[in-house]
Amino acid sequence: GNASKRGEEVFQIATTTKHWTGYSNPDNGNDRTDATVPEWMLKRFFIPSVTAALAEKTSSVMLNSGTMNKIPGHAYKERIENLLRTTLGFDGFCLSDYEDVQNLFAKHKVAANLDEAVSMAFSSGLDMAMAPWDLTIAQSIFRQVQSGKIPQSLVDQSVRRILKAKKDAGIFEKPFGFPQNAATVGSAGDRAVAQRAVEESVTLLKNSNNVLPFSNDTKKTVLVTGLWTQSLTLQNGGWTWQWQGSLQESTFAGRGSTILQGIQKKASSIGWDVKSFQGVGPNGRLGDYDQAIAAAGQCDYIVVAIGERPYAEMLNNIYDLALSDALGGFVTALKQAAGAKPVILLMIQGRQRTSQAAFSAADAILYGYLPGSEGGAGIANLLFGTVNPSGKLPFDYISQTGQRHLQYGSFAHTPLWDFGHGLSYTTFSISNISTTAEDDKFELKDPKNQFLDVSVTVENTGKVRGKEVIILSMTELFSETPAPQQLPMTKRFTKVELNPGQRRRLTFKLNGSDFRYSIPASGAVQPLNISARIGTNVKSPVSLVISFTTNLPVTSWPESLPENMPENITRPSAFLAPDAAPP
Secondary structure (H helix, E strand, O other): OHHHHHHHHHHOOOOEEEEEOOOOOOOOOOOOOOEOOOHHHHHHHHHHHHHHHHHOOOOEEEEOOOEEOOEEHHHOHHHHHHHHHHHOOOOOEEEOOOOOOOHHHHOOOOOOOHHHHHHHHHHHOOOEOOOOOOOHHHHHHHHHHHHOOOOHHHHHHHHHHHHHHHHHOOOOOOOOOOHHHHHHOOOHHHHHHHHHHHHHHOEEEEEHHHOOOOOOOOOOEEEEEOHHHOOHHHHHOOOEOEOOOOOOHHHHOOOOOOHHHHHHHHHHHOOOEEEEEOOEEOOEEOOOHHHHHHHHOOOOEEEEEEEOOOOOHHHHOOOOOEOOHHHHHHHHHHHHHHOOOOEEEEEEOOOOOEOHHHHHHOOEEEEEEOOOOOHHHHHHHHHHOOOOOOOOOOOOEOOOHHHOOOOOOOOOOOOOEOOOOOOOOOOEEEEEEEEOOEOOEEEEOOOOOOOEEEEEEEEEOOOOOEEEEEEEEEEEOOOOOOHHHHOOEEEEEEEEEEOOOOEEEEEEEEOHHHHOOOOOOOOOOOOEEEEEEEEOOOOOOEEEEEEEEEOOOHHHOOOOOOOOOOHHHHOOOOEOOOOOOOO
16 A cells, blocks of 8 residues: 555556455355355455555555455445445545446346446446447447436546546646656666565475575586476466467567576576476476486486466466376476485466475475566576575465365365465574563553554574564454454564574554454444464464453544554554564
8 A cells, every 4th residue: 555655656656456345255266256245254354455545545446347245346336335435435436347337237137238237337336437449338328418317417426536536646737657767667677676576475385304495515407397497478477468468488588587597597607507398388298298307317406397377367267276187297207207306396376276296296395476577587596595585375375176265264174385384494483572461451542543562573593594574463262253253364564684693673563453353233342352473474373362452432443554653554564673682
């Protein structure tokens, strides 16, 4: 939110919050399908993030392309006009995603024709329809205003909201923005930021016997295989150059580096040799498959990348999260040929996929997400130890494909890797946890200006410099609402970089909005017992238990941190106290 707002102010960028609401929680896991979102889930998971965006004055909100509780997002007046605008106070404009107005009759079948769909969407709160190259919606509005079915005042209201957003972005004063900046796109500075993003986010999931980083005590030979190591198209994924991603490697000519090129550059700088074969691709075995397997027995390190082809949205809905047997079998065959030589698996994909064979065979696993054009250089730095991994999983990683529909925190499954998991080449300790709650009791008297501080000391106990993410999560120990309310919820997080032996004292600040847990229909607030965890993931041991009470009605609580707070507190991280020795 803060970053988006700064972008608006400096670069005349109007931000859009999407999708309102429930879009990210489809029942069957597929794009643009129904999401069942009960009231407790709406309040706990969806409203807080949107409220934070509204507090930063987001310009527009895009509506849910699917349905929520069987009601199409573009016809859900109660959620748009009553909740988003009246209750949450949004005064910007609402827009559709691609052809979602037409889908009210073409897909959802809640309207008999286009005119009914247009009338339904705009009377429910829509202001702008995304339908490029198509004038039928505009023509329908014109006809229905003339006939009196759509009030002229409704059109005026939508136009006024859109013009206000343009005015606030400075478009009337400076309609062409900053054209001189076009020449800087793809500059060395831009590429350096992109590479840093790779180095900060790629997640080390497994590192048996500390096979990573590469040991450079003697000359080595590295095998680099899997088509994903030689393809910028596969590194970038969908929505790169075009909707479903670029189909031609030539598109990226002179832009970035493949994983193979990144490893070759690092290896040549220290006199190592690199062998490369494609081996497998998205469709299975390639022509040099056998050569790749044979080379594995002749090399000191085997780096193999597998994953998916570029994709985006509903055209790439899948019904099985397992990768093909050909990909898992390739990694297994490489390990059998390599023997004791370590096999490092790179996962290049935009969503979690499973391969029990590959995960078991690999000695180390790096989850690369979609690293983009600078992925080659960034991943090479992680492999060779130039950069210490510090990325963390932003989701629970399922342990088997049958868990496709299970959600974060579900009691019905144990993840293969937990939300927040991510290894490092060093070690960290957490100690001296304290809170400003007297006798671990916190009575909320001033929701806007009263804070609860939770402090912790973090120390690098290893031998190399590294970064660690510290997460403060909270769980309600019991409530009137059953188990779903008791999921660990991340409230604050921050990343700290420490030298070996260095310690830092961190202080996380909480206010009334962080204690919005069980709110019965009466609006009364029941006393809460909250367990707080401070560690590297939400499964860290319970650090302390806080007894929370208040006599204030819930309507007096802030929905988010107040705007007049220091900027470094409003961000979703931590207020960092100056470096200090622990007490």
